[in-house]
Structure formats: C-alpha cells, structure tokens
Amino acid sequence: MPKQQPKKRTTRKKSQKTVSKPRTELIGPLAVSLRSVKKRYTLHHEKPTFVEKFFGQTYNEQFMAIDGIDLSIPKGQKVAIIGRNGSGKTTLLKIICGVTKQSQGDVRVNGRVVSLIDLEAGFHPELTGYENIALNGLLVGMSRSEIKERTPQIIEFAGIGSFIDAPLFTYSEGMKLRLGFSVAVHADPDILVLDEMIATGDANFQKKCFNRIEEFFHQNKTIITVSHVMSFIEPHYQRFVWLEKGKVKLDGGKEVVAAYRKTWK
Amino acid sequence: MTLKEIKARYKKAVLGFLWIFLNPVLQMLVIGFIFQFFVPVRVDNYFLFLFTGLLPWNFFSYSVMKNTPIMTNERSMIKKSNFPRESIVLAVVFSNLFHMMIAWMLLLLVLIGDKVVTEHYSLTQLTDYSIRLLYTLPLIGWLTLLTTGFSLLFAALNVKYRDVNFLVQAVMPLWFYATPIVYTLQLLPEFFGSLLYLNPMTGLIELFHAVVLMQPVYDPELVILDVFLSVVLFFLGCWIFIREAPYFDDWV
Numbered sequence: 001m002p003k004q005q006p007k008k009r010t011t012r013k014k015s016q017k018t019v020s021k022p023r024t025e026l027i028g029p030l031a032v033s034l035r036s037v038k039k040r041y042t043l044h045h046e047k048p049t050f051v052e053k054f055f056g057q058t059y060n061e062q063f064m065a066i067d068g069i070d071l072s073i074p075k076g077q078k079v080a081i082i083g084r085n086g087s088g089k090t091t092l093l094k095i096i097c098g099v100t101k102q103s104q105g106d107v108r109v110n111g112r113v114v115s116l117i118d119l120e121a122g123f124h125p126e127l128t129g130y131e132n133i134a135l136n137g138l139l140v141g142m143s144r145s146e147i148k149e150r151t152p153q154i155i156e157f158a159g160i161g162s163f164i165d166a167p168l169f170t171y172s173e174g175m176k177l178r179l180g181f182s183v184a185v186h187a188d189p190d191i192l193v194l195d196e197m198i199a200t201g202d203a204n205f206q207k208k209c210f211n212r213i214e215e216f217f218h219q220n221k222t223i224i225t226v227s228h229v230m231s232f233i234e235p236h237y238q239r240f241v242w243l244e245k246g247k248v249k250l251d252g253g254k255e256v257v258a259a260y261r262k263t264w265k
Numbered sequence: 266m267t268l269k270e271i272k273a274r275y276k277k278a279v280l281g282f283l284w285i286f287l288n289p290v291l292q293m294l295v296i297g298f299i300f301q302f303f304v305p306v307r308v309d310n311y312f313l314f315l316f317t318g319l320l321p322w323n324f325f326s327y328s329v330m331k332n333t334p335i336m337t338n339e340r341s342m343i344k345k346s347n348f349p350r351e352s353i354v355l356a357v358v359f360s361n362l363f364h365m366m367i368a369w370m371l372l373l374l375v376l377i378g379d380k381v382v383t384e385h386y387s388l389t390q391l392t393d394y395s396i397r398l399l400y401t402l403p404l405i406g407w408l409t410l411l412t413t414g415f416s417l418l419f420a421a422l423n424v425k426y427r428d429v430n431f432l433v434q435a436v437m438p439l440w441f442y443a444t445p446i447v448y449t450l451q452l453l454p455e456f457f458g459s460l461l462y463l464n465p466m467t468g469l470i471e472l473f474h475a476v477v478l479m480q481p482v483y484d485p486e487l488v489i490l491d492v493f494l495s496v497v498l499f500f501l502g503c504w505i506f507i508r509e510a511p512y513f514d515d516w517v
Contacts, residue, residue, distance in 0.1 A: 041515060094514065098347030101511035114346075121345035139348050 030110065031191050031222040032073040032096055037105035039066040039091050039246075065091040066102070067246035073239075075110070075190075076220040080233040082260055083243035089226045092243065093117070093193055096224065111190025111222070114140050119180030129155070129164035129171075133183055140187045150186045157212075158182035159205065178205055185212050191222040230257055286368050289319050300447050308449065308480065313379065316372060317477050318446035318470050321405075324365040325412050325466065326437050328358050332416035333423050334430045340517040350510040354416050362409055369405070373398055376477060400476045404469065407495060411465055414499035417506040424509065424516045444470055450483035462487035465494045 043061040066088045073079055081089050094100045095107060097115050122139045123132050133154055137147035155164050158178040163171060171179070194213070216223060217236060227233045233240075240256035242249045250256045293316045301311055308314045332354050336343065339353055380386045380394060423429040444466045450458040461467045462484065468491030474480040482488060 099344060100514040118341075118344055121341040123341075136345075139342060139346050141346065141348070 029074050030072055030108070031075040031077070032071070032110075032224070033106075033108045034069055034071040034095075035106040037066055037069045037071075037095065037102045037107060038064065039088075039095060039100070040103040041065055064246050066095070068105075069243075069246070069248055071241065071248065071251075073222060073224065075222055077239055078217065078223045078225075078237045079239045079241060080225045080227055080237040081241045081243060082227065082230075082233075082257070083249075087243040088246040089243055091246075093224065093226060096191075097193060109191065112141050112187065113191045113193060114184050114187045114189035115193040116181065116184050117193060117195050117226075119184065120176050121180075123168055123176060123180065125169040126167055128167055129160055129179060132168055132179065136180070136183045137187065140184060142187050146188075154179075154182045154186050157186070157208070174205075181209060185216075189221065191224065192216055194223065194225045195227060230261065233257075286371055289316065289323055289368060292319055292323075296447055308478065310379070310478075313376065314474065314478060314480075315447065317473050318444075320365055320368055320372065321408050321470060321473055322441065322444065322446055322466070324361050325408065325415075326441070328361045328412045329415045329419060330433060330437060331357050331361075333419040333433045336420055336424045336513055337427070337517050343513055343517055350513060351417065351506060354420050354506075355413070358409065358413050358416055361412075362405075366405075369401070397476060401473065404472055404476065407492065408469055410499050411469065411495040414495065414502035417502035418498070421502075421506040421509045424513050440464070440466070443467075445474075445483075446470060449474075449480065451481075458483055459487060462490055463494075465491040465498065467491060469495075 041063045043063050069088075069092065081092065083089050091100075093115070095102050096109060097113050098109065122136050124135060127135065130151070133151055134144075134147055137150075138144075142150075158175075158181070160171075160175055160179060163175065168176065192213075223237075225233060225237065234254065234257055239251070239253065240260075241251050242256050242260050250259055293312055296319075297312045297315050300315075335353055335357065336350070342348075342353065343350065376398070377391065377395065380391065386394065419429055419433055443461060443464050445461065450461065450467075450471070453461070468488040471480075471482050472488060475482050
C-alpha cells in the first residue's frame with residue numbers, strides 16, 4: 001500500500017482542478033489512513049490561566065491517549081474498534097472526524113465523515129426545528145442547496161410533526177435525538193462513525209434507525225464503530241481493531257473478538 | 266450562522282429591531298447629560314458627536330466581548346465536527362455589523378436632516394455633504410478588520426488561558442475612556458493626545474468624527490500608525506487563531 005502513495009499524490013493534484021466534486025472522486029482505495037499517529041494531552045487539574053503561566057506554576061503532566069497507531073481502512077470496509085474504557089477509542093475517532101488534530105504522525109481521510117456519536121451537539125435551543133436543521137446541516141458539511149433539498153426528508157424521517165416550527169427548547173429529549181440522527185444520516189456520508197447509541201427514541205424509531213444503518217451497510221460506505229456490545233458488532237463487521245493503552249493490540253477478523261472476550265472477568 | 270446569531274438575539278425581545286437603535290440612544294442620552302456638565306467639550310452638537318463615536322465603539326466592544334469566551338460557550342458545536350472554527354467568530358462580527366449598519370443609516374438620516382433644519386443647506390451643499398458621508402464606508406471596513414482581528418486573537422487565547430476573558434471584561438471600560446468618544450483629543454495635554462494613538466480605535470473614531478461632523482483630526486500622521494497597527498493586529502489574530510484552531514477540542 002505505501003508504495004502507491006506518491007503516485008496518488010501526483011494524480012490528485014491534476015484532478016483537483018478538473019473534477020468539480022472532489023469530495024467523492026478524490027478517493028483512492030483508502031478511506032482512512034493513519035501513520036504513526038500520536039495524541040498527547042496535557043492534564044489539567046484546574047482551569048488553565050494566563051496568570052499561572054506567568055508565575056510558572058503550570059502543570060506539565062502529559063498523557064498519551066494514542067501512542068503510535070498505524071491503521072489503513074480501505075473504502076467500504078466495516079471496522080469496529082474495541083477496547084476497555086480509556087484505551088483511546090474515542091480519541092481515535094475524534095482524530096478521524098477532524099474534531100481534534102494529532103500531535104504527531106500523518107492522518108489522511110478521504111470523503112465526508114459524519115459522526116453519529118454526539119447527536120444533539122450543535123443544536124441551538126432558541127431556534128426552531130427548521131433553523132436547527134439548517135445549522136446542523138452546515139456543521140456536518142452539507143451545502144446550502146443540499147440542505148434545502150433534503151429538509152422535507154429529514155423532517156419526515158425524524159417524525160417531529162408540527163413541532164418543526166417551534167423552538168428547540170420545547171422539544172423532548174427523544175425528539176432532539178431523532179432530529180439529530182435524521183440530519184446526520186441525510187448528510188450522505190462517505191464515512192460513517194457510530195457507537196452503540198441506537199437505543200434512542202421509541203421502538204418504532206429504533207427500528208427505523210436500524211434499517212437506515214443497515215442500508216449504509218449494504219451501500220459501499222465505510223463504517224467505523226466504537227462499541228462494547230459485542231453481540232451488536234460481531235455479526236455486522238469484517239474487521240476488528242483492539243486498542244489497549246493507545247496502541248493497537250490486535251487487528252483482524254472475528255478471532256480478535258474471541259481473544260478480547262478472554263480478557264473479561 | 267450570522268442569521269442564527271441575529272435571530273437568536275431578538276427571538277425573545279418584544280421590541281425587536283427597535284432595540285438596535287434604542288440601546289445606543291439611551292447610552293448617548295445618559296452620557297451626554299452627565300458630561301455636558303463636567304467636561305467643556307467644544308463641538309457643535311455634543312449629542313451627535315457622542316452618537317457618532319458610540320456606534321462604532323459599541324460594535325467593537327460587543328463583538329470582542331462576545332467573541333472572547335465563545336469557544337468555550339459553543340463547545341457543543343466544536344465537539345460535533347470539524348467545520349472551520351472561525352465561522353463562529355465571524356458570525357458574531359457580521360451580525361453585529363449588520364445591526365450597526367441599520368443604526369448607521371438612521372444616524373445619516375438624522376445628520377442630513379440636521380443640516381437642512383438647523384443650517385439651511387442648499388441642494389448642492391447637501392449633495393456635497395452626502396458624498397462626504399460615503400467616506401464612512403472604508404472606515405467601517407477598517408473597523409470590521411480591527412474588530413475581527415481582536416476577536417480572533419482573544420477567542421483563541423481564551424481557550425488556553427481562561428482568564429483572558431476576565432481581562433477583556435476589565436479592560437473594556439477603561440479602553441472606552443482611552444478612546445476619544447466622550448471627549449476630543451484637543452482637550453488633553455499634548456503628550457497624552459499623541460500617546461492615545463497607540464490605541465488603534467483612537468485614529469478610527471477621530472476619522473469618523475472628521476468625516477461626519479467635520480471635526481479637525483488631532484494628528485493625521487499618527488492616524489497612519491493606527492492603520493498600520495490594525496493591520497498587524499489583524500494578521501496576528503488570524504495567525505494565532507489558525508495555529509490554535511485544530512486543538513480547540515483538547516481544551517474546551
């Protein structure tokens with residue numbers, strides 16, 4: 001794989017000008033490629049302040065959340081990331097989503113990443129459902145015309161009904177989650193980031209969500225999941241990456257899950 | 266995003282857009298009433314003088330004060346996805362700019378009305394004056410540049426050093442008096458007048474007064490210094506913001 005890299009770069013430069021929609025066409029065989037990625041966090045015991053810095057009282061306690069990960073995910077692969085709490089799973093996803101940047105190493109992501117993890121994030125309580133769809137759509141990377149075109153579908157899927165004109169603080173928790181989910185799945189992601197949160201809404205909506213995600217599974221979408229629920233991920237995914245202390249411990253097929261299970265107790 | 270900012274701000278306000286104008290008018294009345302007794306400022310119409318300075322100042326101070334803690338206030342958006350972080354800051358600046366422009370239009374109407382009623386301008390004089398008022402457009406451009414620069418700078422710094430917000434809150438009222446809004450520089454001892462040009466808002470407000478009210482500028486050469494300072498601050502703000510933006514999520 002790495003040998004192909006220089007070739008791709010040169011073709012990319014050329015095609016960028018001619019191709020009108022670089023978002024999908026850019027993709028080589030890889031959806032995500034991480035090379036010796038590290039992420040270092042500084043531990044804060046209190047809020048960081050300027051005054052402290054002047055008096056030299058800063059804590060320099062560092063914490064390696066990700067400690068050298070190499071990972072290549074081909075387009076269309078379904079990958080589950082497993083591991084105990086604090087093993088760096090969420091940090092890894094954040095880096096892939098681009099929410100934060102790695103401290104070292106090289107990260108390449110081809111295509112639109114949409115995360116289904118924090119669904120309510122980015123909603124504004126004072127705005128109506130409509131306005132929040134527009135805002136959230138922009139946040140997940142949709143263009144204005146895409147948002148306009150898909151708003152009816154989004155509302156329909158979320159099942160909000162006449163509340164769509166009301167400000168968001170009047171919504172129930174379930175409604176907010178439904179709206180968040182609906183916006184995210186209508187963003188037409190190339191790479192979908194999930195966790196086992198689908199326990200939202202009533203049974204009817206859960207079924208709708210599952211169907212929708214099932215659809216993504218059948219399309220040629222890359223799906224990356226973080227999960228503790230082995231029964232949920234085991235039948236659906238092809239590849240399992242086991243993280244421990246910020247490093248990849250095992251990477252492979254179902255045998256990884258079996259090995260991971262043995263460490264329980 | 267700008268639209269969101271505007272709508273969110275007035276969603277609950279009964280008076281709606283009236284507030285945009287009412288707020289600086291009230292300020293003008295209070296300050297004007299008090300200062301007329303204490304400071305002998307020699308200008309034709311002290312209330313108009315105040316208002317011309319207050320509008321740009323309010324735009325500047327509201328934007329900067331709102332933007333400084335904005336990355337921590339909007340942390341839910343930052344954690345959501347990797348959209349360009351500067352859009353949050355720019356949304357605040359541009360929504361405030363929009364408000365200021367509305368108030369500014371009304372002020373221009375008042376100014377032209379004032380010329381007609383009190384000074385009985387002829388038609389040619391009026392057109393000359395109106396053309397003169399067009400010079401405020403580049404000034405508003407400069408003001409926006411300066412406001413954006415400070416907003417980006419403080420917003421980026423406040424992520425890592427949370428007391429920047431307290432600092433800005435504390436300095437803003439002092440800054441107000443270090444800018445010739447309620448007084449003219451001619452009132453000050455010579456040394457002070459020049460010293461105040463280290464504050465880029467000084468030259469800007471001076472020029473606003475000069476264009477609209479035909480006030481003399483205290484030191485035209487030092488105004489150039491302020492333009493230079495503003496551009497430097499703008500690039501400094503951009504540079505620090507762009508450098509820090511990918512790591513905001515680690516700190517909020």
